[in-house]
Amino acid sequence: MSDRIADIWGRRTPFARDELWPVRVDQKLADGVHEADVERWVHAACTLCSNGCACDIAVKDGRMVGVRGRADDIVNHGRLGPKGLFGSWQGMQGRERLTRPLIRRGGELVETDWDTAMRTIVDRSRGLLEQKGPLTHAFYTSGQLYLEEYYALGIIGKAGLGTPHMDGNTRLCTATAAAAMKESFGSDGQPGTYEDIDSCDAIVLYGHNMAETQTVLWTRVLDRIAGPDRPLVVCVDPRETEVARLADVHLAVHPGTNLALMHGLVRELFVNDWVDEAYVAAHTVGVDELRAAVEPWTPEAVARTCGVDADDVRRAARIIGTSERVLSTVLQGFYQATQATAASCQVNNLHLLRGMIGRPGCGILQMNGQPTAQNNRETGADGDLPAFRNWENPEHVAELAALWGVHVDKIPHWAPPTHAMQIFRYAEQGSVELLWVVATNPAVSMPQSERIRRILAKPELFLVVQDIYLTETARLADVVLPAAGWGEKQGTFTNVNRVVHLADQAVEPPGEARSDLDIFLDYARRMDFRRDDGRPLLEWTGPEDGFRAWQECTRGRLCDYTGMSYERLRGGSGIPWPCNDEHPDGTARLYGDAVFRTGIPEAETYGHDLLTGATVGPTKYSAMRVDGRAILKSAAYTPPHEEPSADYPLRYTTGRTAYQFHTRTRTARASQLQAAAPSAWVEISVKDAEALGVREGDIVSVTSPRGKLIVPARVGQVRVGTVFAPFHYGYWEEDASGPSGAPTAANELTLTEWDPVSKQPFFKVAAVRVEKVREGVAAAPAPTTTASRPADPAAVPATLGGPAAEAEERLYETVPPRAPDQERLGTATPSGASEGSL
Numbered sequence: 001m002s003d004r005i006a007d008i009w010g011r012r013t014p015f016a017r018d019e020l021w022p023v024r025v026d027q028k029l030a031d032g033v034h035e036a037d038v039e040r041w042v043h044a045a046c047t048l049c050s051n052g053c054a055c056d057i058a059v060k061d062g063r064m065v066g067v068r069g070r071a072d073d074i075v076n077h078g079r080l081g082p083k084g085l086f087g088s089w090q091g092m093q094g095r096e097r098l099t100r101p102l103i104r105r106g107g108e109l110v111e112t113d114w115d116t117a118m119r120t121i122v123d124r125s126r127g128l129l130e131q132k133g134p135l136t137h138a139f140y141t142s143g144q145l146y147l148e149e150y151y152a153l154g155i156i157g158k159a160g161l162g163t164p165h166m167d168g169n170t171r172l173c174t175a176t177a178a179a180a181m182k183e184s185f186g187s188d189g190q191p192g193t194y195e196d197i198d199s200c201d202a203i204v205l206y207g208h209n210m211a212e213t214q215t216v217l218w219t220r221v222l223d224r225i226a227g228p229d230r231p232l233v234v235c236v237d238p239r240e241t242e243v244a245r246l247a248d249v250h251l252a253v254h255p256g257t258n259l260a261l262m263h264g265l266v267r268e269l270f271v272n273d274w275v276d277e278a279y280v281a282a283h284t285v286g287v288d289e290l291r292a293a294v295e296p297w298t299p300e301a302v303a304r305t306c307g308v309d310a311d312d313v314r315r316a317a318r319i320i321g322t323s324e325r326v327l328s329t330v331l332q333g334f335y336q337a338t339q340a341t342a343a344s345c346q347v348n349n350l351h352l353l354r355g356m357i358g359r360p361g362c363g364i365l366q367m368n369g370q371p372t373a374q375n376n377r378e379t380g381a382d383g384d385l386p387a388f389r390n391w392e393n394p395e396h397v398a399e400l401a402a403l404w405g406v407h408v409d410k411i412p413h414w415a416p417p418t419h420a421m422q423i424f425r426y427a428e429q430g431s432v433e434l435l436w437v438v439a440t441n442p443a444v445s446m447p448q449s450e451r452i453r454r455i456l457a458k459p460e461l462f463l464v465v466q467d468i469y470l471t472e473t474a475r476l477a478d479v480v481l482p483a484a485g486w487g488e489k490q491g492t493f494t495n496v497n498r499v500v501h502l503a504d505q506a507v508e509p510p511g512e513a514r515s516d517l518d519i520f521l522d523y524a525r526r527m528d529f530r531r532d533d534g535r536p537l538l539e540w541t542g543p544e545d546g547f548r549a550w551q552e553c554t555r556g557r558l559c560d561y562t563g564m565s566y567e568r569l570r571g572g573s574g575i576p577w578p579c580n581d582e583h584p585d586g587t588a589r590l591y592g593d594a595v596f597r598t599g600i601p602e603a604e605t606y607g608h609d610l611l612t613g614a615t616v617g618p619t620k621y622s623a624m625r626v627d628g629r630a631i632l633k634s635a636a637y638t639p640p641h642e643e644p645s646a647d648y649p650l651r652y653t654t655g656r657t658a659y660q661f662h663t664r665t666r667t668a669r670a671s672q673l674q675a676a677a678p679s680a681w682v683e684i685s686v687k688d689a690e691a692l693g694v695r696e697g698d699i700v701s702v703t704s705p706r707g708k709l710i711v712p713a714r715v716g717q718v719r720v721g722t723v724f725a726p727f728h729y730g731y732w733e734e735d736a737s738g739p740s741g742a743p744t745a746a747n748e749l750t751l752t753e754w755d756p757v758s759k760q761p762f763f764k765v766a767a768v769r770v771e772k773v774r775e776g777v778a779a780a781p782a783p784t785t786t787a788s789r790p791a792d793p794a795a796v797p798a799t800l801g802g803p804a805a806e807a808e809e810r811l812y813e814t815v816p817p818r819a820p821d822q823e824r825l826g827t828a829t830p831s832g833a834s835e836g837s838l
Ligand code: SF4
Pocket: 046, 047, 048, 049, 050, 051, 052, 053, 079, 080, 081, 082, 083, 084, 085, 213, 214, 215, 216, 217
């Protein structure tokens, strides 16, 4: 038995290169419930990060009583992490679940019935449509809904209302992943697969604290590292994360300087002749421009800008340039920082220059943060056109118009879709008058919280919030709709490496809560949205109808779902798209044939200038004659707009802890997770702490030009000159919607600025000052296990693994590893297998 709060990644099951990752089934049942008590196990997958671990939900007496990893699934081979084990099912069972609609009367939210709530929304919606048109409407959704729900909303927004103002909180976490893949390969769609961990010789993690953000994926890496031929690890992160601790090279760059580092790494490939010239000549365009862009970035120039050692840059580049099989993963350290798309495209460029894509062990994983972010992007709930269609391609728009039975002009395609930051700007200015927020909490999660709260609270804005709990955002709503959540509804979703899972309904939702799909279909019916032939726009009777409709929408596209069905998805493992007649069992890797989706007929975008965000447009793009080749794109490095100054001398960056998810809507309702990371803190380095006279647990204020936090300090592992704050902690435990006491939300301090291409806001770049407010009476409430561990463990009592965190999960190791593939192992090149060889 293992305490899976203290022991986040569980017991090691080592394996060698090209062996199958051994199965280890993780399980957690409620106190007093034994396996024999479980009445049903219901097919599902975890929705507390983008990893998409398959699981079965234990049901007893009409309640969820536990969870078990699915041994036969290609994603997790039975494993679950702490959030999956404790948070997935307990997070749905908080006492404060919304069970009836609420409506604002006399300034207060009071209970009402569904008919009143929906009639109020529809009356306002109709009135605005008739008086001012569809641009008054905006939707801000989530990375938590199911595919069918997103697609229903995408159709409602585009073919029912005709508004381009649709986006999700995926803008905050995965927009750059999509943008980088579109710019390099012509389309969204993950090139790699988790199986590349099993086959690689080196793993490079760019701004990706995988150990905390995708704990089960990191377990797979740990098991390779524990095996006989461990891959080399390179980590780019300003904090000493668990990844950094195990890395062969740790590049602790200054936040905001990623692109300078990437230029230096790409330059090393050129100067050391580590480029596959034949591949580059046959399958890419833009190599001369790329070579020129990186030329100034010697390792010494990188060292000066990024604050790293020049020899470490050389060592990292050698690993990337000489390893036989390199896997790259990218996440928020790149996506939420300045020049996000340009830096992330350089990761793609490293692989293209080496011809290292579409083969085992040579994956690119442009990661997502949220479980169903991929579906938000695929279906058009983020404003893009569904199934990776291009708003600038009239044929793509015509395909959708034919599919939905509406005129092409109904579908907004005269300009790019409106991104989230612009939607909130329109609401601030008053042109957006109805904002419908679904399964997300912008009052805490969006940058510059005080401004966002002010916008959401505007009396002129009609705010609809659809969620499972009364979040900080819901408290500001005019109408609150109680939603069914995980385990309480049916639907599919797709994880970050394109694997589709079906989640069946395990239990009834509480009270009158309804699935998000039912709510959208009800709205469409009441609004009487119709096709041009007079039939209802959405004739679905349930999620499976929605899935079939989605399959038709994807037919022939890269994300082709036509070979799947609910029945097939229920049979065993999830299936990676494309899955069709040609690939009946799905597709592990894309682009093994070096044919990219950049031709005019299939491209999802004609691209952008990565420095300014200006669109390339069809004429210029056509003249580039890309025609199925990948594009080596780059931009000049520019420093962040907000650099440290005399008033604000420290760099500020935000992120996650392994124990919480987003604004803790679900994870805080799992006592074990909440006990592990109960309230806010900030992390500062030993050196900065000494200079400020701050000791572990002292209360400090952290101030930026936009706001202030007052929280305990963890004297920890962050690099000197940098302050880290977890972004999970808002104010819902208080009575008010904002900081009635000390402000604790990390986004009080962040910037209203975004990447010019992906439009992803910056959460990793700001300037702050730290001041001691008073002596602390205890250690900071930060985990002692992860990147947040104290610099001096002796100064902090171990807070994890105590009685509150006792776990009752059972771990089984049931399937021995298969025999190594001797043929492939025989061809392995022992390149650069140790630092000494560098
Ligand atoms: S790694 Fe992510 S998907 Fe898997 S159990 Fe943990 S939170 Fe859930």
